[in-house]
Amino acid sequence: MPLILTEEQTMLQDAADGFLAEHAPLDHLRKLRDDRDPDGLSRDLWRGFGEMGFAGVLIPEAHGGLGLGAVEAGVIAESLGRSLTPSPFMGSAILSAKVLSDGGSEVQQAWLPRIAAGEAVLSLAIDEGAKHAPSRITARAERSGNGFRLNGAKALVLDGHIADALIVAARAEEGITLFLVDPKTDGVAVERTVMVDAHNAARVTLTDVEVDADAVIGAVGGGEALLNPALALGRACAASTLTGAGDQAFKITLEYLRTRKQFGRLIGEFQALQHRAAHLYTELALARAATLAALQAIDAGRDDADLAASVAKAKAGRAAELAVQEAVQMHGGVGMTDAFDVGLYMKRVRVLNELLGDAQFHTERLARSQGF
Amino acid sequence: MTDLDAFRTETRAWLEENCPPEVRGPMASEADTIWGGRDAVFATPGHRLWLERMGARGWTAPEWPREYGGGGLSREEAKVLASELRRIKAQPALASFGVWMLGPALLAFGTEEQKKRFLPEIVRGEIRWCQGYSEPGAGSDLASIQTKAEDRGDHWIVNGQKIWTSYADKADWIFCLVRTDPEAPKHLGISFVLFDMKTPGVTTRPITLISGKSPFCETFFDDVRVEKENLVGTLNRGWDVAKYLLAHERTMIGAMGEVGAGRPLHQTALETIGADAEGRLDDPMLRARIAELEIDAAAFRLAMERAGDQMKAKQAHPAIASMLKYYGSELNKRRHELRMAAGGIDALEWEGERSHGGAAARDWLRTKANSIEGGTSEIQLNIIAKHLLQLPGA
Numbered sequence: 001m002p003l004i005l006t007e008e009q010t011m012l013q014d015a016a017d018g019f020l021a022e023h024a025p026l027d028h029l030r031k032l033r034d035d036r037d038p039d040g041l042s043r044d045l046w047r048g049f050g051e052m053g054f055a056g057v058l059i060p061e062a063h064g065g066l067g068l069g070a071v072e073a074g075v076i077a078e079s080l081g082r083s084l085t086p087s088p089f090m091g092s093a094i095l096s097a098k099v100l101s102d103g104g105s106e107v108q109q110a111w112l113p114r115i116a117a118g119e120a121v122l123s124l125a126i127d128e129g130a131k132h133a134p135s136r137i138t139a140r141a142e143r144s145g146n147g148f149r150l151n152g153a154k155a156l157v158l159d160g161h162i163a164d165a166l167i168v169a170a171r172a173e174e175g176i177t178l179f180l181v182d183p184k185t186d187g188v189a190v191e192r193t194v195m196v197d198a199h200n201a202a203r204v205t206l207t208d209v210e211v212d213a214d215a216v217i218g219a220v221g222g223g224e225a226l227l228n229p230a231l232a233l234g235r236a237c238a239a240s241t242l243t244g245a246g247d248q249a250f251k252i253t254l255e256y257l258r259t260r261k262q263f264g265r266l267i268g269e270f271q272a273l274q275h276r277a278a279h280l281y282t283e284l285a286l287a288r289a290a291t292l293a294a295l296q297a298i299d300a301g302r303d304d305a306d307l308a309a310s311v312a313k314a315k316a317g318r319a320a321e322l323a324v325q326e327a328v329q330m331h332g333g334v335g336m337t338d339a340f341d342v343g344l345y346m347k348r349v350r351v352l353n354e355l356l357g358d359a360q361f362h363t364e365r366l367a368r369s370q371g372f
Numbered sequence: 373m374t375d376l377d378a379f380r381t382e383t384r385a386w387l388e389e390n391c392p393p394e395v396r397g398p399m400a401s402e403a404d405t406i407w408g409g410r411d412a413v414f415a416t417p418g419h420r421l422w423l424e425r426m427g428a429r430g431w432t433a434p435e436w437p438r439e440y441g442g443g444g445l446s447r448e449e450a451k452v453l454a455s456e457l458r459r460i461k462a463q464p465a466l467a468s469f470g471v472w473m474l475g476p477a478l479l480a481f482g483t484e485e486q487k488k489r490f491l492p493e494i495v496r497g498e499i500r501w502c503q504g505y506s507e508p509g510a511g512s513d514l515a516s517i518q519t520k521a522e523d524r525g526d527h528w529i530v531n532g533q534k535i536w537t538s539y540a541d542k543a544d545w546i547f548c549l550v551r552t553d554p555e556a557p558k559h560l561g562i563s564f565v566l567f568d569m570k571t572p573g574v575t576t577r578p579i580t581l582i583s584g585k586s587p588f589c590e591t592f593f594d595d596v597r598v599e600k601e602n603l604v605g606t607l608n609r610g611w612d613v614a615k616y617l618l619a620h621e622r623t624m625i626g627a628m629g630e631v632g633a634g635r636p637l638h639q640t641a642l643e644t645i646g647a648d649a650e651g652r653l654d655d656p657m658l659r660a661r662i663a664e665l666e667i668d669a670a671a672f673r674l675a676m677e678r679a680g681d682q683m684k685a686k687q688a689h690p691a692i693a694s695m696l697k698y699y700g701s702e703l704n705k706r707r708h709e710l711r712m713a714a715g716g717i718d719a720l721e722w723e724g725e726r727s728h729g730g731a732a733a734r735d736w737l738r739t740k741a742n743s744i745e746g747g748t749s750e751i752q753l754n755i756i757a758k759h760l761l762q763l764p765g766a
Contacts, residue, residue, distance in 0.1 A: 002447070003678035004685055257763055269765035271754075277763065278756035282695045289678040290671040315671040359667075366670075367663035372638035372653045 001300070003292050009075055016079035019052055024085040026341055032086060033198035039162050040192070040200035041086040050118025055093045060101060064113035070233055070298040074240035074291065081244025084348050086199045088121045091158030094237050096122035096167055098230040099178060103218030108180055111165060123163040125154035125204050126227070132357040134169070134227065139206065141170040141177055147212040148172065150179065153205045156355070160202025161192035167217065168206065174221025185209055197347035232309040235356045236294040239309070239316035242352050243287050246320030249327040249345040250280060256331055273330060280326055287319035307369050314362035317353045324349045380452045387456055390425045394418030395463040398635040401731040405467045408497025410544050426465035427496035433471050436479065441492030447684045451677070469538070470494030470501040472624040474547050477617040481605040502569070504534040504548030504591060505614070512751050515558045515611060519593060521550040521565065528552070528565070530596040536745065540576040540589035543569050553608050564610035566602040583737035584722070619693035621746045626700030627676060637662050637707065641714035658713055665706055672703055691759035698752035701742035708736040
């Protein structure tokens with residue numbers, strides 16, 4: 001398969017870019033932030049995502065979605081990176097939808113049409129410590145009566161403060177197990193965490209939370225089998241968002257290089273800046289290629305898809321990190337102001353880098369997979 | 373089963389039968405490279421066989437049309453062939469400036485007679501080509517070339533000097549930039565011509581490099597007769613051909629970032645340094661640097677693939693070749709720095725059997741030219757800034 005978007009995928013990209021430019025320009029994020037909006041995102045916009053089909057991009061048609069693939073999800077994720085829009089897209093439409101589509105019971109899959117419609121917000125609770133480390137989950141699930149008793153503390157639960165349901169990963173005797181948990185259950189404490197990029201996550205504490213056996217998604221001990229493909233998909237889509245954010249920060253910077261004058265010349269005439277811009281362009285092109293390749297590998301069900309997602313996340317993370325640093329530096333003082341946009345990109349890229357494993361995490365994974 | 377799956381099955385079977393064992397696995401040294409030519413030298417009989425078999429099938433130039441000796445494969449089939457070759461770790465059947473550089477230019481600018489005459493012998497590796505571009509006074513500023521061609525009716529008489537002519541002393545023919553109109557602005561008086569290196573008046577003098585080897589030559593032309601039928605493209609518009617060819621050259625040098633990979637770095641490092649109890653390379657800092665390089669190398673390979681797909685789909689600006697050249701050559705230099713660090717003292721040997729004649733050190737030094745030849749990294753960055761980013765005054 002050629003490493004370029006098909007015509008349909010390009011149309012989807014145009015639709016997503018157009019929709020977000022109209023309904024969620026950067027001022028949308030600023031307003032949510034400055035108003036200290038209780039949700040931290042717009043539920044109307046999320047319903048708009050439902051109407052456009054974006055929220056159900058991955059959800060099978062039988063459950064009210066578009067039934068499209070990872071590349072299409074990545075295309076939308078990239079648009080969200082350009083617009084910096086806060087949205088339950090990653091937590092609900094990608095991670096939760098993937099887990100429930102793959103392993104949910106009939107009852108659990110009743111959430112899917114509601115996600116697709118942009119009505120429900122779901123979130124995946126995997127991270128615990130300061131760094132993403134899904135192999136070291138310590139939250140416990142002990143047999144209790146008909147079901148399980150859950151204990152543990154979760155962090156970076158995306159938009160968890162407004163989630164209608166949580167997918168919690170905990171360690172049972174048989175191994176990692178996923179549970180669908182109502183956040184209103186006794187013993188569940190949800191604390192909203194406003195992050196540096198004005199997007200939101202939650203810390204979720206589980207204290208002797210009793211759930212029925214039918215809260216288990218898939219098999220007891222079968223959590224990793226469900227999580228791994230969802231994580232690969234989430235990482236590749238996060239790489240898309242990083243690529244979009246890095247690209248947009250670069251575009252803004254190029255425009256500045258073409259218009260800002262110092263010493264009587266456009267600063268874009270200075271070779272010191274030209275070469276840095278050209279290097280950055282190259283890094284972003286590599287990130288884009290690696291990201292699209294990972295998304296395609298996931299759609300093709302290839303064995304190396306998981307590793308391809310790690311390459312993409314590591315590369316896109318580093319390239320976007322460079323893009324936002326150069327953006328601020330090349331803008332000079334104005335780049336440091338809150339009123340100017342490049343700082344928003346810098347903040348978002350920092351959060352995205354931490355999400356689902358940073359460049360070090362994924363580089364380490366590559367080393368291990370190659371046997372060193 | 374799709375056609376592509378069927379093609380993969382057939383290709384796999386053919387390669388299984390026809391790829392000699394001597395050409396499977398990483399190259400031990402530069403001597404394993406198959407350059408072909410009238411005076412071809414092969415490391416083993418298997419290497420000769422490999423060229424003959426691949427050349428006869430046109431698979432040394434898989435995407436060229438069959439009528440000119442190429443493989444006639446589609447882009448997708450060519451990718452399958454490449455992945456099957458990678459799978460069995462086959463060494464390249466032919467290293468050829470004819471395939472990488474001249475061929476694409478002839479396909480775009482050559483006459484039917486030129487294509488029929490030159491392309492099939494390139495595919496079969498029968499004629500080895502060299503490139504007469506740089507001159508002592510025309511390096512990064514290539515369009516300043518002074519080698520002049522005087523019109524003598526049915527032929528030209530060429531006088532001048534080229535430098536950094538790769539393997540000129542081993543090449544059979546040369547593709548060469550000459551000035552045919554000394555009055556015109558520098559880009560508009562250049563023509564692109566072909567001639568036999570055995571023509572009277574051609575002499576070459578190898579230049580010894582820091583690697584101790586002499587891949588480059590000074591090449592002198594002293595009243596060399598060049599037939600007019602060997603002009604490629606339009607008279608005085610050779611710069612167009614030159615630039616087109618340069619884009620291919622740059623892609624080729626960039627690809628060294630991938631094909632130069634050879635034996636995995638970490639294998640060398642594990643042998644020299646060893647592993648800790650968890651099987652990790654027992655030098656965490658070197659391990660981290662190797663792993664970062666491998667992420668970049670993987671992303672670069674995909675960027676190369678994507679650029680090819682974009683070109684095929686006519687979605688690419690020709691200047692993306694500069695991007696690949698820049699990144700690939702810098703990547704290859706990084707890789708060889710790490711290869712030296714991984715090899716440690718072993719990689720310092722300059723001669724003798726054990727080190728294959730100092731292959732690691734010599735290859736390391738050779739890569740330093742990657743970011744100079746075919747246009748320096750700085751020139752590539754200039755081109756990106758001007759043509760891809762449209763920055764002012766670039």
